[in-house]
Amino acid sequence: MFDIEASLDSRLLAVPRNRPTVMFPEALDPRTLEAACFLGRFIRPVFLAPEAEVRAVAAQRLAHLGADRVAYTLSESAFVDPVSRPDLVESFATACVAFSKAQGRAMDLGEARKLVSEPGRFGIWAVKLGHADMVVGGAIHEPKAFFRPMVDILAQRSVTCEAGVFVLPDEHPEEVYPHNIVVFGDVGVNASMTPRTLAEVAVGTCAVARDLIPEDVLPEIRCAMVSYSNRGSDEGPSPELVRQAADLVPAILAERIAHSPRYASIQIRGEVKVSVALSRRSAGLYHSDGLPWEGVPNVIVCPNLDMGNLLYHLYATRFPEAKKFPVMFGLWFQGVDLPMDCTPEDIRLALKASLMRLHAYGEWKRTPKDTFFRRHRVLVLNPGSTSTKTSVFEGDEERFTEELQHSAEELKAFEGRPITDQFTFRKEAVLRFLADKGLGLGDLDAVAGRGGLLRPIPHGTWKVGAAMLDDLRAGQRGEHASNLGALIASELVAGTGTPAYIVDPVVVDEADPKVRISGLKELPRRVISHALNQIATARRYAEEHETFYERVNVIVAHMGGGITVGAHRKGRYIDVNNGLDGEGPFSPQRTGTLPAGQLIDLCFSGKYTKAELKLKNKGRGGMIDLLGTSDMREVERRVEAGDAEATLVYDAMIYQIAKAITGQVPAFEGAPIDAILLTGGMARSPKLVGELTRLTAALGCPVKVYPGENEMAALAKGALRVLSGREAAKDYPPAI
Ligand SMILES: Nc1ncnc2c1ncn2[C@@H]1O[C@H](COP(=O)(O)OP(=O)(O)O)[C@@H](O)[C@H]1O
């Protein structure tokens, strides 16, 4: 059976995106609520009911989903009782009056207010006026109370239609529909058919089929416009209607193909007798004018709504295991209609199908207005040794990012001086960036800077305050460009009331006391790691599973110029190697753990100065020392070319990473590990990922890959969690 949900998921997840806002007028219907609990990574739900009522339904009816999934979905949702938003009711009512007038129907404002206060209409008008992107209903509303007004108000074409998509179970004889996939049209909209309407329905239904079913599964969309007559074999108004419609199809289809060449794989034939469409044997009997393709169609377009509706419900009841859902054509992906007898799975599939089409074909970027989910504007600052990476985020959306380069010439003036001396010079570059984007400091809701070398602190978003600035200025825990993040952020917001934050700096340390014990009292272990990307990756995994960071057990391997392998136990970053100071696997630029005795001998051999050894440990060690390059792509090329030395070193590094991963098992105290997450630049290598998957297979948990490091998004998200009230910002230094 073609896995249509997996196909939709992979297309939805192919590119990380902003999430569309979806209105749920039927918020108290447990099926709808259940479906929403599986859509958190794709949408922002707005439930049109009081929050307490939605929570009560969830508590009573959704216990089988597990508390985490439901709690996560509700934490990511908005709850709006229409009567509590008189501002919106007024604006929707005004638009409703104007709309009715344009349609030649008189309506007074009082009547309109009453109408749009009803959740179904409220949801439709919210979409129409740009407050949301999609509305879904029909599971409890009768068609005339939701579906008809939705089509009326949201229609973008003169003819709209509804396609019924089925993937039938394997027990269905496959020779009828290839891969057991069939799409029916029109199953819901057009109560009266004209030849033009029917021709538009045929093309629209085929367009839906083409959008949803990948070409490698169905190379051609083959549509039969069915009738009781086969190409003139019988007479009557119905075959005549289909015949006239079939004559109009080529011009309408040509328009579609001009719009997008992917529709060139659509073939439509009418009128075709139902038996000819569904049986090769019957087709043979009518061979004199058979179908233009070998075999059978995958789209059946019906001459009237009764027949389309009958087919939908006949197949739905006859094959309860079928994957089935309706899809609207002509509403610009803004409306989802549900049959009253739908299941939570049908709702989930219908929404995913519309969302996939919205993203892939609707050129959707963002919800036009941020009424239900405020899009806070956050400036993100990430100072590195030779650049200051600067971004502006609006909500989840990365609006601008630039790596503000500081030339060697500019930096020469600061050589040998504390990093804080670069403060003014870098701040000016950030101000120029903002001006260039037409933004002033007053346009920002927060500034988030990369945290520097501070005292060890728990994970989270930290307010930039006097004590933090003092520590960074003093540079007692080390000099690093990232120390400038909080300093510049603080200066930019001074006197404006706008908050400045840092998020998960490299010094995040939540390790158990036992993790700190080394075999020498004087040398307790210290934790310095890629905390920002470690925790952001674990959060991303949790979000993809519609749950919280606090609910997952994962091991994260950040594999970049430095490598850290961390254990995240239910929201606590419990153990990780010190990736900055010679612990863990060797990496492209760092030695990792070295044999202690031999290291001591080397230190006292007189062969190297302290500075030289420090540089070997971090910067000139690892792959650079062993193979003369820190570029793993070059190493892999050498491995591919059969270079024995490169192969040995490459295998050794992967072996050490795998050992570090499996070495984190005790951190979970026997609890199951949900997943191993591979991230950083090296996670782009399929070869390396494949080898790590093989070597850690004994753990019995899946390996998920998140290539690169999304530091800018991670910083923005940390600030956004605070701005949206989901997390409280912490005060530095933490109370001990
Ligand atoms: N496609 C790839 N295949 C293998 N290694 C890669 C690939 N892309 C980047 N890398 C390696 O990842 C490392 C850099 O990781 P990254 O996380 O980008 O860097 P940094 O830690 O310097 O911020 C380098 O060793 C680089 O060669």
Ligand SMILES: CCCC(=O)OP(=O)(O)O
């Ligand atoms: C391991 C601490 C942070 C760090 O070393 O970052 P980079 O690997 O990006 O230099």
